[in-house]
Amino acid sequence: MQQQLQDVFDRYTGEQSELIPILQDIQDVFGYIPSEAMSETARFLNLPASTVYGVTTFYAQFHLSPQGRNRIHVCQGTACHVRGAEKIITAIQAHLGIAPGETSQDFEFSLEGVACFGSCALAPVLVVNDTVYGKVTPAQAVDILEALR
Amino acid sequence: MPTLTIDGRTVEAKPGATVLQTALDAGIYIPHLCHDEQLEPYGGCRMCIVDIDGSRGLPAACTTQVAEGMVVRTDTEPVNRVRRMVCEMMIADHPDECLSCTVNQTCGLQKVAAYLGVRSQRLATTGRQAVTDASNEFFHRDLRKCILCGLCSRVCHELLGVGAIDIAGRGFASRVTPFGDTGIGESTCESCGQCVDICPVGALTGKNEALPPVRTVNTICPYCGCGCGMELGIRNNRIVRVRGDRGNPASRGSLCVKGRFGLDFVSASDRLTTPLIRRNGRLEAATWNEALDLVAARLIAIRTAHGAAAIAGFSSAKCTNEENYLFQKTMRAAIGTNHVDHCARLCHASTVAGLARAFGSGAMTNSIAELEHSDCIFVIGSNTTEAHPIVALRIKAAARHGAQVIVADPRRIDLVRFAAVHLRQQSGTDVALLNAMMHVILQEGLADEEFIRARTEGFAAWRPTVIDFTPEQGEAITGVPADRIRQAARIYARSRQATIVYSMGITQHTTGTDNVLALANLAMLTGNLGKEFTGVDPLRGQNNVQGACDMGALPNVLPGYQAVDDAAVRDKFENAWSAALPDQPGLTVVEIMHAAVAAEIRALYVMGENPMVSDPNLNHVRKALAATEFLVVQDIFLTETARMADVVLPAAAFAEKDGTFTNTERRVQRVRRALDPPGQARPDWQILGDIARRLGYPMQYRHPAAIMAEIAAVTPIYGGVSYDRLQPHGLQWPCPDADHPGTPYLHQDTFKRGRGLFHVTPFRAAAELPDAEYPYLLTTGRVLYQYHTGSLSRRTQGLERIAPPGTFEIHPRDAEREGLAGGDPVRLYTRRGSIEARAIVTSRSPEGTLFMSFHYGEAAANTLTNDALDPVAKIPELKVCAARLEKRPDTTGGR
Numbered sequence A: 001m002q003q004q005l006q007d008v009f010d011r012y013t014g015e016q017s018e019l020i021p022i023l024q025d026i027q028d029v030f031g032y033i034p035s036e037a038m039s040e041t042a043r044f045l046n047l048p049a050s051t052v053y054g055v056t057t058f059y060a061q062f063h064l065s066p067q068g069r070n071r072i073h074v075c076q077g078t079a080c081h082v083r084g085a086e087k088i089i090t091a092i093q094a095h096l097g098i099a100p101g102e103t104s105q106d107f108e109f110s111l112e113g114v115a116c117f118g119s120c121a122l123a124p125v126l127v128v129n130d131t132v133y134g135k136v137t138p139a140q141a142v143d144i145l146e147a148l149r
Numbered sequence B: 001m002p003t004l005t006i007d008g009r010t011v012e013a014k015p016g017a018t019v020l021q022t023a024l025d026a027g028i029y030i031p032h033l034c035h036d037e038q039l040e041p042y043g044g045c046r047m048c049i050v051d052i053d054g055s056r057g058l059p060a061a062c063t064t065q066v067a068e069g070m071v072v073r074t075d076t077e078p079v080n081r082v083r084r085m086v087c088e089m090m091i092a093d094h095p096d097e098c099l100s101c102t103v104n105q106t107c108g109l110q111k112v113a114a115y116l117g118v119r120s121q122r123l124a125t126t127g128r129q130a131v132t133d134a135s136n137e138f139f140h141r142d143l144r145k146c147i148l149c150g151l152c153s154r155v156c157h158e159l160l161g162v163g164a165i166d167i168a169g170r171g172f173a174s175r176v177t178p179f180g181d182t183g184i185g186e187s188t189c190e191s192c193g194q195c196v197d198i199c200p201v202g203a204l205t206g207k208n209e210a211l212p213p214v215r216t217v218n219t220i221c222p223y224c225g226c227g228c229g230m231e232l233g234i235r236n237n238r239i240v241r242v243r244g245d246r247g248n249p250a251s252r253g254s255l256c257v258k259g260r261f262g263l264d265f266v267s268a269s270d271r272l273t274t275p276l277i278r279r280n281g282r283l284e285a286a287t288w289n290e291a292l293d294l295v296a297a298r299l300i301a302i303r304t305a306h307g308a309a310a311i312a313g314f315s316s317a318k319c320t321n322e323e324n325y326l327f328q329k330t331m332r333a334a335i336g337t338n339h340v341d342h343c344a345r346l347c348h349a350s351t352v353a354g355l356a357r358a359f360g361s362g363a364m365t366n367s368i369a370e371l372e373h374s375d376c377i378f379v380i381g382s383n384t385t386e387a388h389p390i391v392a393l394r395i396k397a398a399a400r401h402g403a404q405v406i407v408a409d410p411r412r413i414d415l416v417r418f419a420a421v422h423l424r425q426q427s428g429t430d431v432a433l434l435n436a437m438m439h440v441i442l443q444e445g446l447a448d449e450e451f452i453r454a455r456t457e458g459f460a461a462w463r464p465t466v467i468d469f470t471p472e473q474g475e476a477i478t479g480v481p482a483d484r485i486r487q488a489a490r491i492y493a494r495s496r497q498a499t500i501v502y503s504m505g506i507t508q509h510t511t512g513t514d515n516v517l518a519l520a521n522l523a524m525l526t527g528n529l530g531k532e533f534t535g536v537d538p539l540r541g542q543n544n545v546q547g548a549c550d551m552g553a554l555p556n557v558l559p560g561y562q563a564v565d566d567a568a569v570r571d572k573f574e575n576a577w578s579a580a581l582p583d584q585p586g587l588t589v590v591e592i593m594h595a596a597v598a599a600e601i602r603a604l605y606v607m608g609e610n611p612m613v614s615d616p617n618l619n620h621v622r623k624a625l626a627a628t629e630f631l632v633v634q635d636i637f638l639t640e641t642a643r644m645a646d647v648v649l650p651a652a653a654f655a656e657k658d659g660t661f662t663n664t665e666r667r668v669q670r671v672r673r674a675l676d677p678p679g680q681a682r683p684d685w686q687i688l689g690d691i692a693r694r695l696g697y698p699m700q701y702r703h704p705a706a707i708m709a710e711i712a713a714v715t716p717i718y719g720g721v722s723y724d725r726l727q728p729h730g731l732q733w734p735c736p737d738a739d740h741p742g743t744p745y746l747h748q749d750t751f752k753r754g755r756g757l758f759h760v761t762p763f764r765a766a767a768e769l770p771d772a773e774y775p776y777l778l779t780t781g782r783v784l785y786q787y788h789t790g791s792l793s794r795r796t797q798g799l800e801r802i803a804p805p806g807t808f809e810i811h812p813r814d815a816e817r818e819g820l821a822g823g824d825p826v827r828l829y830t831r832r833g834s835i836e837a838r839a840i841v842t843s844r845s846p847e848g849t850l851f852m853s854f855h856y857g858e859a860a861a862n863t864l865t866n867d868a869l870d871p872v873a874k875i876p877e878l879k880v881c882a883a884r885l886e887k888r889p890d891t892t893g894g895r
Ligand code: SF4
Pocket: B152, B155, B156, B160, B162, B163, B164, B165, B188, B189, B190, B191, B192, B193, B194, B195, B196
């Protein structure tokens, strides 16, 4: 890990304003932001570790734990909520055994509930690996995931 | 001065002030929860919104600057409607526990809710999850009550420079937390408690604050020379709460962990409460009359048989100025000996000697507050964050404002985080480092010729002694790369206002006086003296070590640094004191120990010192104390030293008496009685009066104020000091007369000695260096959580748990070579003794160097240290000796 982090840091000068780009690079390398990487970034930028942690946890795009190969986002915006987003989450949860925010043990799937995608006409909306599926039923949702195995 | 209208009142504001601060200063309340005048404007809570003519929306008063002619309304219905909304959202998630809350009736949220008429939880809770955390030794975190004002994290970042906590997450998941959501006990938190002080609600509360105080007393911290002002909260003759005194110019409301949470010693159950007399080898309780009569009788008998020069005394840097004055007066006038010294010998004797030679005065030239405005601070041999935490705050603030900090220290101390350059010189090679820096300054034409010509002497003779000493030669001796020496020299010399800060890493060497003189040369060479925001600032260790020196608790000078061998001075004091005074300078601390072993000193009177832990070469100290015919110890505890005494006299602690302490910036400050002493314990000044009277020298005072009046009369630098004038900010000496405002910085137009004098300081090696037999360099120092010999700090359990005894630092490569892992027990040996300790493996200390703190009697680093002396100042070389170690089988299974 040390070497990979060093490769990231080598692209920067150590200015504190570089924090977010560095975190993005780290996430690109590891798929998430390991705790040690946050401490090392803090050292590199001469920032308190608590600040790096605060920033990392502020942005939903940063993950503190390894993510699954397939990233499942279920919209929980108002329109989708009204049209049964909860049922889709419940179905996926029952099928994969993971709650929103969690990753399956085989690292195949991560599940997250997110705010409105802006495709409310298609509600309820499921997004898997950046592909948008509209008007899904709970059963369809499970089929979509199984097709990815 | 901008003038504005607030709620129809015309108010004058300071330019650049905020609307909120201006209103508050004018006595107009605007509800607010996230504002503190010590911190940057934040604007987070939205409680302080106001209506301002011509501005859009409702701006936050705490982030809006005043402007001429502004018209502000603070209490309109539209404003209050928004505030009520915000307040209701805050209390929606707030536990309904006001009656059992520590801050009930002082709570910021209660105050705001009452102002707005919000009385009940109307909104549904958001179901926010919040932690409670008891992992800090001294305070609780109950984040259910947190209103996310961010004051705690901002004070920790902005004011402390620690940054242990920050706001993490977003929305309903927002929370104040250390890195990784661990308990705060596992974080970088230094337990200063500043966040507890500033939290407006009951989310952060002291563990011991079950009951609020019924009265408060302002006084000065008894630990270190920062001299922080503190407000003691008293109930039932105990200290139940400690807060920083925001009015104190040195500390401005800050305290470190020792000051805020480390005062348990005052009410410790093992305080001495009655005099003790040794009978048949055992210390037994006695009456005051018995004890005092015995002390007087034995001292008189020894003086009659062997002369007054057979009696010596150690005064105390922990006691007040008044008590130190009386102690040396007792020794000199009542007994007739100049053998009076104290632990300053072990910390800053080389400062007093060196700076007196170079400038004419041996004290910090400038003030603590000035540090913040220096544009370069050169910190050498001072682990400021741990040994002088509040001075360190000013250095960190300077760094935040863009000052360049240069740290010269073999260890990677905390201030390195704020430094532009870190020079890791080998311990004991400071003179070589400084000479090489001065070579660069001369070579590159960075010297201040004008200052040298107008204000100094001895330059022509001194110049040739450094002009050939290149950074490369410096590198060979110090191990610091030549280029880094150049870089540091340039930064320091090119800054307009550069300050030198140093402490025991400079003074505790056999070359201590030379180290100090070299620093004086450096400051004179660049003209960094006699002005604000510059200077040479030795940080004095103990709360009143400056005062003890000022009061003449030194063998060669009377109060105010007036030489005992100056006939005119003696005349003055003989008249004032109506006694004949000895005319030869007396012996110093380490010399007194040697003289005791040689039976030249037969009686020793120790007030408030613990040489059995603090002094070098403890085996020798034990022998010396045992060799005395008569040993009196006056203290608040039965210390390692008191256990060896013939008579022990129970004294009052700092919170139990009136008096003054003089902090490291020469500020004389009032210490106030807040409690009654336990049992029969009495203030040192009263005890000394009774002893003197029994020695046939009446010396009675009604109150310490009367002693100060006498001090002022005979001590020119304290000439204008009186208790009336010490409110509220104290006075910085020299203060020659009653109209003088005190002196924030010294040597303004002329040096005390006339011209500043350059001294030639060739490099000399330390007295004992690593060799084949003892391959490591052992150095000693302090940690934040303990103080000096530990007699005070170690009685606070939390401090003891954070910083337990018996550890030393070793570099990972050395540890590997020795086959050591962290926590492994070893035996450390030097030529003087050996002790057991456990390894902390860290690259904080450089390879080849072992570091140990000296606070602990049972694993006393000073068993190992060298008592070789600086030839001028007679300070021992506590910072360098040669050591070896042996791995021990682990019998306890580790810790
Ligand atoms: S106690 Fe001091 S160091 Fe610890 S979190 Fe609070 S302010 Fe920061």
